[in-house]
Amino acid sequence: MKLAGRDEFSIIGFLKSRCGSSECLIRGIGDDCAVTTIGPGEVQLITTDLLTEGVHFKREWIGLNALGRKAVTVNVSDLAAMGAEPRFLFLSLAIPDLLTIADLENLLDGFLSACSGYGITLAGGDTCRSASGLTLSVTAYGVAAEAAWVGRDGAEVGDAVCVTGTVGDSALALQQLFSGQTPEEQLLQRHIDPTARVEVGRRLAAGDIPTAMIDISDGLLGDLEHLLSASGVGADLKLDLLPLSSSFRSALTNNASLIDLALAGGEDYELLFTAPPSALPMIDDIAASTGVPIGRIGSIVERHSELKVYGPDGVIPLPAKRGYKHFPETG
Amino acid sequence: MKLAGRDEFSIIGFLKSRCGSSECLIRGIGDDCAVTTIGPGEVQLITTDLLTEGVHFKREWIGLNALGRKAVTVNVSDLAAMGAEPRFLFLSLAIPDLLTIADLENLLDGFLSACSGYGITLAGGDTCRSASGLTLSVTAYGVAAEAAWVGRDGAEVGDAVCVTGTVGDSALALQQLFSGQTPEEQLLQRHIDPTARVEVGRRLAAGDIPTAMIDISDGLLGDLEHLLSASGVGADLKLDLLPLSSSFRSALTNNASLIDLALAGGEDYELLFTAPPSALPMIDDIAASTGVPIGRIGSIVERHSELKVYGPDGVIPLPAKRGYKHFPETG
Known part of the structure; x- marks a missing residue:
């Protein structure tokens, strides 16, 4: 039996059932970050992400500077999703012989400029x-007050489902690249140089606003399903509330099926969270002061893990492919 | 200009000069682990290691179970080298399509059994x-008392140079594998399933014994040179004090040039440290109570970074290749 046909979540399940536990480990495998106790009243949050050529990126489509930046962003986004303040990261690089010194410096320049932008310090590596x-492997860690970090498992019936920024832009750019088109600059930037929502994540967590939070890396529906499953609840979303960029909207007018990219495309690195409706004014304040739009796209309902999206004529069929799978079925 | 011809240390130099700093970062790039402050009187030590197929291992020579174990050991050895108590680790895996589920479970079984042996908990990954x-990328964390961790930069003139266990066994096994021979079981085990010297490292550090310490991954001389360079001192070693296993000694009787493998072979995962001669009785006690031999192989002298090895007829020429280079000169 080949590994093809097993998605990465079953590997996580295998490890989760076998990895043991430790007194200082508040949260282990299965959230955006692990959470461990450090000092009194403070926790540490740790995440790790691997970027491999030919799987996560193609060098024809992303320059090395942008790749270095993105390697930081995808990790910092996991810290943001739990409300952490970024502190340190570690970079391991497996470098092919064909890479020149100039290439490498370009990659590291991008990496370090993103570190500087997020206020995170490179502390080591290999x-x-x-x-x-x-191959780039990054491990990042951050800190949060013990009472302030946010997992993906606290969503409650009646909560609003909210999302930062816009969804689908990155996936639309990627689809255009795949089909040989040149994406609009704004869409391309969202794919090659996304921004982790650190400040919004910290402000939300510090205000004790989200009941659950996750970043959108696998796609809106796929990541929402992770959150619903961890929280033991369901959600109803409204299609017309999806936050879409003007570039995305104009592409959509020519091809209505592109909406699936907003629902399930992935690599948005926006924050998806749930919060009681009473918190909506505070959420608006955070959106206004950070300049990052935050929209309500639906509600949490009492229905285990089940997700419905309502279009103008009622419930719409969900895209079959939800959540990025590194090991697609090959039959 | 290709990257070939640059060893990994110049990449580290580039990063070190550019990575910035942070108040909580006591030690950044350039030691076995990074050291950061956490709670009052306590520090955290973090290390990361990448193992890639075709560079660090060949699957014909190491089973997946042993590979999983070794991925833990090489990281825990870095924690041991700074006197830390292992706490958590993170595993990222890039998995080729040809790997079966049984292969993967075998790898993870080995990984988790080694974690359990070292008392370290898998807390996350990708x-x-x-x-x-x-490709396996592991990041490991440990803790130590703020006053107890040991860097590689404190060696002082007059200190004894000490090493745990025996050196050269792993490199001898690897050389035999390369030349198509079947290594003796004991040698092979030292290559495919080495042991990190956690307990010795902790006991030494807790007793405030080592002035500087490093683990031998690149080879005795190569790693000693790192320690000497960081400490700004030199060393005189005595060839007849090198701790060699009986298997290594018997191979040496047939081929005297094999001594280079003990001096520069690498992957011993023994601890190399310096300590004042007054500490030698305490070192003997730790060796006796842990069952790990610790031998004195030379002394620190006032001579910047320069290393001499004395044979029966005076100073011997050092092996040209010292320290494992991932990017060998290709002209």
Whole structure:
């Protein structure tokens, strides 16, 4: 039996059932970050992400500077999703022989400029030759007050479902690249140089606003399903409340099926969270003061893990592909 | 200009000069672990290591269970080298399509059994497809009292140079594998399933014994040179004090040039440390109570970074290749 056909979540399940526990480990495998106790009243949040050539990126489509930036952003986004303040990160690089010194400096320049932008410090790492493609492995950690970090498991019936920024832009750019088109600059930037919502995540968590939060890396519906499953609730979303950029809307007028990219495309690195409706004014304040739009797209309902999206004529069929799978079925 | 010809240390130099700093970061790039403050009187030590197929291992020579174990050991050894108590680790895996579920479970079984042996808990990670070989990236955390951790930069003139266990066994096994021979079981085990010297490292550090410490991953001389360079001192070693296993000694009787493998072979995962001669009785006590031999192989002298090894007829020429280079010169 080949590994193809198993998605990464069953591997996580295997590890989760076998990995043991520890007194200081408040949250282990299965959230955006692990959470461990450190000092009195403070916790540490840790996340790790691997970017491999030919799977997560193609060098024809993303420059090395942008790739370095993105390697930071995808990790910092996991910290943001739990309300942490970024502190340190570690970079391991497997470097193919064909990479020049100029290439490498370009990659590291991008990496360090993103670190500087997020206020996170490179504290260590490892480098080695790669016999094949370029691989970047980043581990990032942040801190939060013990009472302030947010998991994906606290959503409650009646909560509003909210999302920052816009969804679908990155996936639309990727689809256009795949089909040989040149994406609009604004869409392309959302794909190659996304922004982690650190300040919004921290402000939300510090205000004790979200009951559950996750970042959108696998796609809106896929990540919402992770949150619903962890929280043991369901959700009703309204299609016309999905936050879409003007570029996305104009593409949508020519091809209505593109809406699936907003629902399930992935790599938005926006924050998806639930909060009681009473918190909506505070959420508006945070949106106004950070300049990051935050929209309500639906509500949490009493229905285990089940998700419905309402269009103008009632419940719409969900895209079959929800959540990015690194190991697609090959039959 | 290709990257070939640059060793990994110049990449580290580039990053070190550019990575910025942070108040909580006591030690950044350039030691076995980064050291950060956490609670009052306590520090956290973090290390990361990447293992890539075709560079760090060949699957013909190491079973997946042993590979899983080794991925833990090489990281825990870095914690041991700074006197830390292992706490948590994170595993990222890039998995080629050809790996079966049974292969993967075998790998993870080995990984988790090693975690259990070292008392370290898997707290998170990432998994993805690999378009080429298998890659494991591990980040490990430990803790130590703020006053007790040991860097590689404190060696002082007059200190004894000490090493745990025996050196050269792993490199001898690897050389035999390369040349198509079947290594003796004991040698092979030292290569495929080495042991990190956690207890010795902690006991030494807790007793405030080592002035500087490093683990031997690149080879005795290469790692000693890192320690000497960081400490700004030199060392005189005595060849006849090198701790060699009986298997290594018997191979040496047939081929005297094998001594280079003990001096520069790498992957011993023994601890190399310096300590004042007055501490030698305490070191003997730790060796006796842990069952890990610790031998004195030389002394620290006032001579910047320069290393001499004395054989029966005076100073011997050092092996040209010292310290494992992932990016060998290709001209």
